[in-house]
Amino acid sequence: MRLTRCIAMAAVILVLAVAADALATAASAQAGPFGAIHSAPVTGIAGWILAKQALFYRALSGLIRASKTDGSAYWGLMGISFIYGIFHAAGPGHGKAVISSYLLANEETWRRGIALSFASALLQALTAVVIVAVAAVLIGATAKVMGDTVRVIEVVSYTLIVLLGARLIWVKGRGFLHALRTVRSGPEPAAAEPADAHHVHAADAHCHHHDRSHHDHAAQPHDHALGHHHGADEEEDVLPWGHAHGPEPEELAGPGGWRRGLSAIVAVGLRPCSGAIIVLIFALAQGLFWAGVASTFVMGVGTAITVAAIATLAVAAKAMAKRFAATRNGYGSLLLRGVEVGAALAVMAFGVLMLTGTMASERMGMF
Amino acid sequence: MIQRFISVMAGLACIVAATGRVDAHPHVWVTMTEELLYAADGSVTGVRHAWAFDDMFSAFATQGLEQKTKGTFTREELAPLAKVNVESLKEYAYFTYAKVDGKRRKDAFLDPIDYYLDYDAKETVLTLHFTLPFKTPVKAKAIEIEVYDPEFFIDFGFAEKDPVRLVSAPAPCTVAVEKPHDDNFPITLRLDQAFQTSEANIGMGANFANRIAVNCP
Numbered sequence: 001m002r003l004t005r006c007i008a009m010a011a012v013i014l015v016l017a018v019a020a021d022a023l024a025t026a027a028s029a030q031a032g033p034f035g036a037i038h039s040a041p042v043t044g045i046a047g048w049i050l051a052k053q054a055l056f057y058r059a060l061s062g063l064i065r066a067s068k069t070d071g072s073a074y075w076g077l078m079g080i081s082f083i084y085g086i087f088h089a090a091g092p093g094h095g096k097a098v099i100s101s102y103l104l105a106n107e108e109t110w111r112r113g114i115a116l117s118f119a120s121a122l123l124q125a126l127t128a129v130v131i132v133a134v135a136a137v138l139i140g141a142t143a144k145v146m147g148d149t150v151r152v153i154e155v156v157s158y159t160l161i162v163l164l165g166a167r168l169i170w171v172k173g174r175g176f177l178h179a180l181r182t183v184r185s186g187p188e189p190a191a192a193e194p195a196d197a198h199h200v201h202a203a204d205a206h207c208h209h210h211d212r213s214h215h216d217h218a219a220q221p222h223d224h225a226l227g228h229h230h231g232a233d234e235e236e237d238v239l240p241w242g243h244a245h246g247p248e249p250e251e252l253a254g255p256g257g258w259r260r261g262l263s264a265i266v267a268v269g270l271r272p273c274s275g276a277i278i279v280l281i282f283a284l285a286q287g288l289f290w291a292g293v294a295s296t297f298v299m300g301v302g303t304a305i306t307v308a309a310i311a312t313l314a315v316a317a318k319a320m321a322k323r324f325a326a327t328r329n330g331y332g333s334l335l336l337r338g339v340e341v342g343a344a345l346a347v348m349a350f351g352v353l354m355l356t357g358t359m360a361s362e363r364m365g366m367f
Numbered sequence: 368m369i370q371r372f373i374s375v376m377a378g379l380a381c382i383v384a385a386t387g388r389v390d391a392h393p394h395v396w397v398t399m400t401e402e403l404l405y406a407a408d409g410s411v412t413g414v415r416h417a418w419a420f421d422d423m424f425s426a427f428a429t430q431g432l433e434q435k436t437k438g439t440f441t442r443e444e445l446a447p448l449a450k451v452n453v454e455s456l457k458e459y460a461y462f463t464y465a466k467v468d469g470k471r472r473k474d475a476f477l478d479p480i481d482y483y484l485d486y487d488a489k490e491t492v493l494t495l496h497f498t499l500p501f502k503t504p505v506k507a508k509a510i511e512i513e514v515y516d517p518e519f520f521i522d523f524g525f526a527e528k529d530p531v532r533l534v535s536a537p538a539p540c541t542v543a544v545e546k547p548h549d550d551n552f553p554i555t556l557r558l559d560q561a562f563q564t565s566e567a568n569i570g571m572g573a574n575f576a577n578r579i580a581v582n583c584p
Contacts, residue, residue, distance in 0.1 A: 143429070282427065285430070285491075
């Protein structure tokens with residue numbers, strides 16, 4: 001049991017470390033023009049990613065120019081856009097941190113994690129295209145006007161992330177407190193019974209990628225009428241202790257419902273990336289707006305792949321936590337709820353940091 | 368199981384942390400040509416910047432501006448933008464940092480004077496010119512001027528040819544230009560010739576400051 005507690009602590013600390021890292025980065029960025037500049041070398045993988053994406057971004061300009069006369073350059077443009085997108089997701093504000101934290105905090109399948117990543121990345125590409133199409137192509141707005149528009153969208157997007165985090169903290173915090181109470185008052189009968197190994201309903205015949213914990217719906221009745229649709233492509237997230245308390249709001253929305261992920265998609269995907277806008281404007285100036293649009297969406301696909309990879313990892317981590325938790329009694333539940341609360345806090349922290357401008361996102365329009 | 372869980376969690380944390388640490392990557396490239404202005408008594412009165420933006424950002428910055436002749440902009444047409452530029456740069460301390468005899472000098476400069484933008488229609492490149500006067504002219508053995516964006520949204524790099532000039536400096540003064548160290552990033556991948564000329568711009572990491580060091584013994 002001491003080991004369990006230790007691991008629970010470690011997991012929570014790990015999640016908080018991610019948030020703390022963001023804070024630390026923000027702090028060093030705040031250290032003023034004369035401080036901390038030379039003390040934080042960007043090396044290793046991060047530095048390499050940075051160097052590469054700068055290289056790819058620079059290549060875009062030449063390829064857009066070349067596309068005017070050379071049809072084959074167009075394919076080069078698509079290729080580089082794709083690779084740039086993959087590397088670009090390393091930058092902040094591309095939702096990777098928010099999405100993975102969101103996935104850690106929730107019960108999600110890897111398929112939904114990937115869908116979430118793609119939807120938010122493509123929404124991001126779409127926002128950039130719409131802004132440039134409306135502002136630049138239709139009304140001939142200046143860079144300043146576009147910069148201001150992006151800033152407004154940014155504020156909305158970051159506010160949504162804060163709200164998303166707040167909601168998660170509220171929901172997951174209650175779950176955590178419940179688990180804490182359960183641990184204090186001794187394990188629940190169902191959770192303490194390792195012999196509950198039989199599956200009760202037929203829907204369980206579908207593939208279980210991660211959830212090999214043992215369901216006993218008879219022992220833990222829950223309200224199917226409240227929206228638990230066990231579809232063929234959904235993995236259910238029922239845990240022995242999962243329904244000891246009342247159904248959580250997102251469970252009411254249905255495990256497979258788009259509504260549940262929509263808040264995350266919009267919060268993350270609303271904010272366009274400056275790079276895409278600049279590429280679009282450049283393409284427009286070169287008379288190749290459609291090449292810019294194609295490039296932006298291809299970039300979006302690349303970004304989505306990176307975010308999806310990280311999201312899958314988050315889902316895998318969560319699934320493992322769940323499996324591990326299933327082998328323990330109350331403490332396992334506590335661990336899981338702790339991870340969730342930590343992840344929820346991280347979502348909110350990212351939102352607050354970006355909203356207050358402490359965490360550098362992207363800026364444009366200083367020139 | 369426990370080990371696997373921990374390793375996956377750790378891996379995840381590392382990825383998020385590693386990529387999260389990279390605050391930014393540049394969307395603006397600036398090629399700098401710098402001048403240090405000397406008074407008759409041998410003191411430095413100011414720094415004259417000429418910052419040429421990359422073609423993509425130049426297109427972005429000039430988007431929607433009125434122009435009499437398509438494809439080019441006159442200095443007058445760009446005047447309002449130049450004003451906005453220098454005013455916004457104040458918040459970032461003009462990305463210009465001074466060190467006198469080894470000591471950092473905070474708040475060394477007055478507001479910019481003689482600022483304007485010009486547009487090279489052939490290269491489709493916008494260049495911002497402005498002079499930062501020292502609050503008090505500096506007379507010192509060693510003066511260092513650094514230009515960089517601590518948040519690295521703008522990648523500053525010196526021009527290939529004659530990046531720094533001392534204007535009417537006393538005869539014994541020498542100038543050295545230090546480019547960012549890019550030891551960490553051996554440039555193995557070259558996509559096209561364009562990158563060979565912008566090697567200075569790819570230098571990243573701890574030392575992305577571009578340093579001008581003047582010595583007047």
